[in-house]
Amino acid sequence: MYKINKSITALLVVMLVVVSLSLAGCIIPGNKEYTIATGGTTGTYFPVGEGIAQSVKDKNLGFHITVESTGASVANCKLLANNSVDFALVQNDVAFAAVKGTRDFSSGSINNIEGVACLYPETIQVVTLKSTNIKNITDLKGKKVVMGDKGSGSWFNALEILSTYNLTENDVQPEFVNLSQAAEMLKSGQIDAVFWTGGVPTAPISQLALTNDIYIVPISGAERNSLLEKSSFYTNETLKSGTYNNLNENIETVSVMAMLVANRDVPTDDVYNMLKAIYDPNSPLKNSTAMAKMITKENGLKSMSISLHPGARKYFEEQGIGLKNP
Numbered sequence: 001m002y003k004i005n006k007s008i009t010a011l012l013v014v015m016l017v018v019v020s021l022s023l024a025g026c027i028i029p030g031n032k033e034y035t036i037a038t039g040g041t042t043g044t045y046f047p048v049g050e051g052i053a054q055s056v057k058d059k060n061l062g063f064h065i066t067v068e069s070t071g072a073s074v075a076n077c078k079l080l081a082n083n084s085v086d087f088a089l090v091q092n093d094v095a096f097a098a099v100k101g102t103r104d105f106s107s108g109s110i111n112n113i114e115g116v117a118c119l120y121p122e123t124i125q126v127v128t129l130k131s132t133n134i135k136n137i138t139d140l141k142g143k144k145v146v147m148g149d150k151g152s153g154s155w156f157n158a159l160e161i162l163s164t165y166n167l168t169e170n171d172v173q174p175e176f177v178n179l180s181q182a183a184e185m186l187k188s189g190q191i192d193a194v195f196w197t198g199g200v201p202t203a204p205i206s207q208l209a210l211t212n213d214i215y216i217v218p219i220s221g222a223e224r225n226s227l228l229e230k231s232s233f234y235t236n237e238t239l240k241s242g243t244y245n246n247l248n249e250n251i252e253t254v255s256v257m258a259m260l261v262a263n264r265d266v267p268t269d270d271v272y273n274m275l276k277a278i279y280d281p282n283s284p285l286k287n288s289t290a291m292a293k294m295i296t297k298e299n300g301l302k303s304m305s306i307s308l309h310p311g312a313r314k315y316f317e318e319q320g321i322g323l324k325n326p
Contacts, residue, residue: 032063034266036087037079039072040149040178044199044289045089045258048119051288052087052260055277058284063270073153074104077261081110086266091122091153091197092257093233096305104156114309116260116271117278118302120294123200123237123255124157126217127208128193129186137165137217140172143192146185150176157256158195161219164227183208193217197256199291201243209245216244220252227254233305257303258291264309271311275300297321 036052039045046069053065068085070076076088077098090098101109128134134143140162147169148154155176162168175182175191182194183204196202208214216239219227228234237255241248262271278285279297286292301308301316301323308316308323316323 032270033066034063034086034270035066035068035084036089037068037070037076037085038089039070039076039152040180041069042178042180042204043072044122044202044291045072047288048258048285048292048295049089051283051285051292052274052278054284055280056274059273059277059280061270061273061277071149071151073151074098074156075149075151077105077110077113078151080113080261080263083112083263083265085263087116087260087262089119090259090261091156091233092118092259092303092305093231094153094156095259095261096233097156099306104151112264113261113306114264114312115304115306116262116309116312117275117297117300118304119258119260120199120291120299121235121237121255122153122197122258123239124154124161124219124253125196125198125200125202125205125239126161126193126219126253127186127196127205128215128217130213130215132192132215134193134215134217137161137219137223138167139217140193141167143172144175144190145172146175146177146182146191146194147172148176148195148197149178152197153256154195154197157197160231161195161227161254164223164230179204187212199258199289200239201290206244209247213246214244216247216251216253218252219254224252224254233257233303235303257305259304261306262309262311266309266311268309268311268314271309272315273311275312275315 036049038049049067073090073094079085097103098105098110147158185191234254239251
């Protein structure tokens with residue numbers, strides 16, 4: 001009887017210790033929660049965010065990541081600024097503007113954002129239907145144009161591209177909706193064109209092209225050269241023939257880089273271990289989207305536009321990958 005009671009007592013002590021450690025929130029794996037801000041559920045950021053979260057979960061790193069659908073780049077930087085999220089997917093040009101306090105952040109710079117890794121190029125696509133006879137960016141004057149979600153990187157880029165062609169937001173009839181809504185509005189004739197920045201092929205555009213003759217308006221020539229001179233974050237891009245149904249010619253345009261950023265208060269080891277999980281050969285991130293094949297450690301610092309988080313610096317230094325800029 002004594003032995004039984006002694007065993008029960010020992011078991012109760014163990015259970016109390018486990019419960020106490022769980023409540024303490026510091027030893028039991030999986031009790032730390034982070035949030036990553038992505039974009040609309042039909043875009044590329046959201047599945048990439050899910051892939052990152054699953055990669056972390058599979059490695060049992062002692063923390064979980066919740067994926068949040070948001071208005072994308074500009075909105076994500078502002079969410080980081082008020083500590084509403086811990087990680088975010090943003091464009092490199094938007095991240096730079098946020099930390100420098102320029103463009104849409106002229107009211108004040110955001111000083112708690114640090115770079116984790118660059119991921120893949122995002123192509124600026126100006127999509128219309130052939131029936132609109134819109135052939136050039138200047139043809140958008142007076143037209144109903146979706147400029148992305150308000151506060152998104154697409155909107156950010158649309159303003160700069162219009163400016164390069166001596167147009168402003170006031171020269172078009174702007175609409176602010178997500179890409180799936182924009183595709184439906186384009187199909188029904190409610191709008192004339194849509195600006196969208198994202199990995200290609202972009203699913204809603206692919207779906208639209210199956211039932212409609214789309215046209216991608218080129219960004220090229222002197223205007224493109226001017227854009228590249230004004231902002232080093234744009235690079236020349238060619239949208240290849242065959243990217244979308246009945247796209248039978250190469251289209252000249254520009255791209256920026258998608259990147260993962262973090263609140264500087266996230267511990268060094270958590271960011272370091274996250275990168276190890278992301279770049280693991282068996283990471284589920286690799287199957288999250290067509291652009292995932294471009295997410296490699298070798299590309300991790302290409303076009304990095306802001307200061308690195310210490311955890312990212314530790315990881316890339318161990319890999320022998322150096323940061324040239326900034």
